[in-house]
Each structure stands twice: as C-alpha cells, then as structure tokens.
Amino acid sequence: MKVNTDPPKRRATLKDIATELGVATATVSNAYNRPDQLSPALRERIFEVAARLGYAGPDPMARGLRRGQSGAIGIVHRERLSYAFSDPAASLFLQGIAREVEAGGQGLLLVSRPPGQEPELAAINSAAVDGFVVHCLTADDPLLQAVLRRQLPTVLVDQPGFDDLPYVMIDDSGGARAAAQHVLDLGHRRLGVLAFRLTPDATAGIADRQRQEATTNVVALARLRGYDAALRAVGLDWHEHVTVYECLEHTPAAGRLAAAALLAAHPRPTALLAMSDQLALGVLEYAAQAGLAVPAQLSVVGFDDTPAAALASPALTTVYQPHVDKGRWAGRLLLARLRGEPSPGAVSLPTRLVVRESTAAVPGV
Amino acid sequence: MKVNTDPPKRRATLKDIATELGVATATVSNAYNRPDQLSPALRERIFEVAARLGYAGPDPMARGLRRGQSGAIGIVHRERLSYAFSDPAASLFLQGIAREVEAGGQGLLLVSRPPGQEPELAAINSAAVDGFVVHCLTADDPLLQAVLRRQLPTVLVDQPGFDDLPYVMIDDSGGARAAAQHVLDLGHRRLGVLAFRLTPDATAGIADRQRQEATTNVVALARLRGYDAALRAVGLDWHEHVTVYECLEHTPAAGRLAAAALLAAHPRPTALLAMSDQLALGVLEYAAQAGLAVPAQLSVVGFDDTPAAALASPALTTVYQPHVDKGRWAGRLLLARLRGEPSPGAVSLPTRLVVRESTAAVPGV
DNA sequence: CTGAAAGCGCTTACAG
C-alpha cells in the first residue's frame, strides 16, 4: 500500500525532525543515541515525527565522520573479491575472523581488487573501516603499501615482522619440512615442488636457482627452506634433487599445469610437494588423466588439510594448518588494538603432517 | 626504521596540507580527485607535503558523507556472520555477488548479526553502504524491516514480491515437485520432509497441520507446495502421507536430529526429502550410524546440489539450483539500480532434479 | 531535561 504520492524529494534528516518539532537537533540525536538524556514522552514524539517524515535513522557516514569510527573491519588480500568464497582455505580463514568480529557487532568489509593498478589502490583508500586484516601480501606489494598509508590498526597474516605490526602466522617451515621428510623417508629422491608465486610479478613456470633466490613471498620462502632442511638432514643437495614450479593461482587447474610441466622432466620426479591442497588436487587430476597411479607411481603431498583433502581419492597426504584459528587470532588481535586492550604482538600456530593415501614408498626401493 | 620521534598527534588532514602550502583545501582535494584541475608541478608539491606530513589520503567517511555514497554493498542474512563462509550454498551465492561487485570496484560489507534484538538492528542502521542485498528473510522479519527503513536501493533474494523491490528467486516449487515426484515414481508412499524454519520464531520439531499452515517463509512454503503438487498429481493426501520436521539450522547436525525424529515414526517413512543438501547429508550420517542402508532401505533427496552432494556416499540425489547465478543476478540488479540503469524487476532461475545414488525403489514394490 | 554552537574532513559548484 503506497500512501505517499508526492514526488520523491530529498531524504529527511535529523534537522527536519528538529524543525518540525521545534527542538534542537541535539535532542533528536539524543533520542536515538542517549535515551536517558530526554523524557520518554519527547522521545516518543520524536520517533512519531521521524516515522511520519520517513526518516531513515542517523546517517552512518555522518555519524562515522563525527565519531571517527565506522564499525567495520577491512579484509585485504591479493586475489579477486570472489576468492574469499571460492577458495576453501580462504573461506576457513575468513570464517575465523567472522566469528570474532560478529561478537562485537562489527561488519566485515571485503575490499575489492579490480584489475589494474590505480583503482585497486583506490578501493583501499576509500574503504570506510576501523582497521585492516591483511592476508598474505609480500612486503613489496603496492597493496600493502596502500594499507600502511592509511595508518589504521592493522594485523598481518602470514607476513611476519613488518613495520612493527602485529601478525599471526603458522609454522610454515616446520610443516614443509615434515612433508619433505615424509617422502624422503619413503625413499624418494627426485622431488618436484608446486610453489606459490615467489614475487608479486611472477609468471608461471619452472623457477630456476636465480628465481628461487629472488623470492620475496615469505610464506613460499619459509616452505622452500623447510623442504630444504629435510634434504640437508639426509645430506641431499637442493638444486640437484628438487625442481620448483611457480603457480600463479591456488586452483586445481594451476596444479594440473604444474604437474604436467614437472612430470615431463627426465628422470621424472617420484614425489610432488604442493604448497596447497588445491594445487595437489590438480596433481591428482593430472595423474589420473595421464594414467599415473598415485601413490604407486607418484607420491603427492598437499598443504592446508582442507576438507577436500580427506575426500579426494586417493585421500591426500597433507600438512594441516589451523585456518579457522588463524582467522580468529587475526580478529582478536585487531579487535584488541581497536579497543586499546593489550594483546600479543605475534601469534604463531602449529602445523602437522597428516599421512593419508597419496604417498607411498618409491617404486623399486 | 622509525624516523618520527615526536609524540603521536592528531592525523594530518587536507587542511593541514593546504595551510602548509598556502593553497586552498579545494586545490589539495583536486590533487587527489581531479588531476586535470591543477598544474602537475603543484600536484607534485602537494603529494610531497602530504607524504612529509604523513597524510593518510582523503578520509573515506568524510568523502562518503559529502558525495553521498560509500562504495560498498551491504549483505544481510538471518544467520551469523561466519555462515557466509561456512555454508556451501551461501558461499556460492556470495561468490556470485562478489563477481559482479568486484568489477565495479565496490566493496562487500557483510553485516553482522550479533545475538539479541537491538544490536542486531543497530548493525543494519549503522552500515555505511549504498544498497543492500537481502538474502532469505521473511516479510515479517524485523531485520527486513530495519533494512527497508534505510530506504536504500535493495534487492531481495528468495523473497519475491515485497514492497515493489526487485528480487531474484529460483523455481522452488518446481524443484520440490520434481523431487517428490521422483520418489513417488519409485513407489514411496510414506514421506518425511526436512524443512527450514517455517516462521522466524520457529522451534525444532515435527510441524503439525496448524504449524504448516502458519508458514510465512516463502521458500519453505513454495517447496511444501511443490512436494504437495506431486502428491496430488497421483491422488495422494498430503497430511496422510507426509510428516514435516522443522529444522532451525542448515547443518548436517540439524539433519541428523530431524532424521532421528522422522524415522522414529511407525510406519517409518521410506523416503526423506530435505530442503538442503546440508540437511540431507545429516540424514545420510544418521542412516549410516543407525545401520539403515541408503538407498536400499531409505531414499534421500537433497536440495541445492552443492559440491558435497556429488562427493557423498552414496552420492546424493538432489535438486540443483544455480547459486552463483543467483548471486550474480542479485549483484547486477543492485548495481543497475545504483547506476540508474534499467534492469528487470524480477529474475527467476530454473531448478533441476539430479538423480544420483541415494534414491531407489521402495523395498518390496 | 533541553538547546545553541562548534566541528568531524571533505567535495563541489562557482567566481576569478
């Protein structure tokens, strides 16, 4: 039922109500924000007029400007906006943040990253938030620079020790080391690694020694070092025994491509270590399609232990990391800063090798 | 490296830069927003001073107030914030919205819903957004009322024809009808339905005739009617052949509870129709644990066709709905309103029965 | 319990 047939005009404001009622705008504001500051009767009259005038309630932007806070937490990562809902590991992590943030009634602003350079920064510059959680950006990423410039409380995830900002991370090198040691224990000596992008400007492909040494991505670096530590422990030389392929995306499709390239080498690697389950799942797909039996002819290890790892066939051997907890800690650390409460400056969470069906002894050993 | 050793003071503003440089604030503003309005040299000088003063860039809130827009889209649903990342169907839907929204550089604000009544509305009242996408709220839900009061461009999802707002929905009744007809064709005559909450104030349990007739949840209603249509088509009476159990949450755990209640009846239902895959997965879990063979002793049909449906064992027969497309359309409709472009007032998307392994002929027929 | 005043930080016509 439409009652109002007047032409639509500008929206009613606090002031309109104040004028209508002959009171100060402060009084109307108080009706909304401090009920104890005026008589119940007056408050009622104010709400009545507000309803009649179709007042939408105090404008969040004006209130935010005045109060100096927005009530939202910004989330920034390298990928497209939709990645937050499509990548299993990202979803788990964000679920953790959400759990912490929802308790305080804050909103979660997923900052967009449209293709192209300038607008991408613009999204960060124009995000009306009280603080940021930054996921997995390298120190030299312009996105991180843009966030830093905002000078808002910020917590870094998977990016330790930058600019005195609090951070939460996992034991990447320990997890990677356990993964490599596992296949080494099984007798494998020719290994392939499916790595994340080593630098922000990466291109997909085999990463040679020089490329590996240029790595700025701390997560990738920690994991490479972890793998290497396992090799050293048994006296094996990294460059002699390991080929690294750099993947641009965390998707099974990228994993398939990497597997194809890695397995084309002679002699062929007998074990592939992937830096994410999504990539490892792609290896499984490629192997199935290429007629390579896993684990009989090829061992595969993932990283993350997302739900899909256990459901894959064969079930994926992988490194568990506590995604949800990582998110919760990121949320907690940021909320604590926002409230001026004390909190740890850094949180490091454990990882753990989960052995399932995708790894076995190297053939003929 | 810390250079600044002064005590921290208030953050620099446009005005500080203008004063420092002896120009008008408008000029500084133009340096950021309209590069063509001033000489490159002056613009450079402005940025230099900005950097020296540690200016964080134009304040998003002030800019938003002035411009009358925030650059963010608000998402509202009934569940907790983290549900967006934990429920597979919700994730797919949000992924669709994100895809549309990211192209325009907007952010996505997930509006929090802390427990309790007042603060829950407060979150909606204080969300600095340009418009809302409202997912699956009944017409009588206070949350929806709060959104409407904001008088922002809004699109409704799975909630048709309310207050002239544009909406996108799926063919719920057609999908449900196909599901019921499928089990009817297989000879089943005693059916159980695992339904969503029928009204906002629902409690979990068997919903009797009166309760069913009180249904305000349009999705649940459309599906109940769809199931019923299939029964009518073969001359069966609804209340004689169907028991409905109302579930409060969309989780396997809720599905297990419902299955336990539904299957405790004598004679026992031989087919269970669930309004979501999550619930159906719970039925599968319960059946496995109770030693009931699916589909030999019990047929199960889901709704959604989330990825888990195909991976379940037995693979779940279910009704496919285009979650991602639903999100994309919701995004498109809202963006079109925001831009003043013409767009459809309503979009209805098809559903489709996907027969897999969880349904079979009723025993002894 | 109520109200006048200042100001949050910016952008936008508009005049020069």
Added chain:
DNA sequence: CTGAAAGCGCTTACAG
C-alpha cells in the same frame, strides 16, 4: 589554473 565559501548530516561537550 586557483581559491573562498557553503554544506554534506551528524554528535558532543557545554551552558542553562
């Protein structure tokens, strides 16, 4: 190409 002025809509001390 540059600048003075108005105002976006609100909240917060503060005075009465």
